[in-house]
Amino acid sequence: MRNHPPSEDTGNAGLVSTAIQAITQHIRAENLGPGDLLPSEGDMTRRLNVSRTVVREAFRALSAMRLIDMNVGRRASVAKLDTGAMSMVIEHGVTTEQISVQQIYDVRRTIEMRTAALAALRRTDAEAAELEDRARQMRENHRMPAVVMEHDIAFHEMLAKASHNPVFSLIVNAFSGVTRRTWVIGWRSRASEEAQMEMIDGHMDIAAAVRAGDPRSATESMAKHFDKSLKALIEAGIA
Secondary structure, eight states: OOOOOOOHHHHHHHHHHHHHHHHHHHHHHTTOOTTOBOOOHHHHHHHHTOOHHHHHHHHHHHHHTTSEEOOTTSOOEEOOOOSHHHHHHHHHHHHTTSSOHHHHHHHHHHHHHHHHHHHHHHOOHHHHHHHHHHHHHHHHTTTOHHHHHHHHHHHHHHHHHHTTOHHHHHHHHHTHHHHHHHHHHHHHHSOSHHHHHHHHHHHHHHHHHHHHTOHHHHHHHHHHHHHHHHHHHHHHTOO
16 A cells, blocks of 8 residues: 655644644743733744744634634733533534433532532622522512523522632533523423422522521532422433
């Protein structure tokens, strides 16, 4: 067999990968934080001894991964944590049936039991008040599912924030896209208003436990909430 030399595209892909690694290493070595500027394309071209096209593609790839921000007429800068990339991976996994909704709920149950416990220990008064308000808004608007859904999602995101661990916030927020795809189905599978109110009351129990600083009760209430939510999705045939 004849050995064919790598194509120009293959060679460029390797150079772009090397450039991506060099840029991320620069961020670490210089202790750059969100908003800090990166070297210009021209500077990186000289440092790496590659073409400007290679550096531009590396910047674009990092921007697509939400690791850097790029704006016309300005140098690239380090980005704040963004759930976009993780959210797209999760939604892609569900769409292509590489991940099931039940698997996502299994992971969420584990994570959110921990966020509930930590929130009970670490929350501020303002965070506790917002959790209670979100649960109250769900109850007051229970005949408007779209409104209930938004408060439900915001409730879980606030709970993660109240854990004061940004990794939990990153993960929980990344689930919001899939949640919006399944939430209405789960809501409708609760055939009676009583069953729907029971779901809302579960959020109120979690909020009350967090306000009381009771991690055990918060964990138990969250476990019950997810068990009932998963049951509703299974009965609806999507988990």
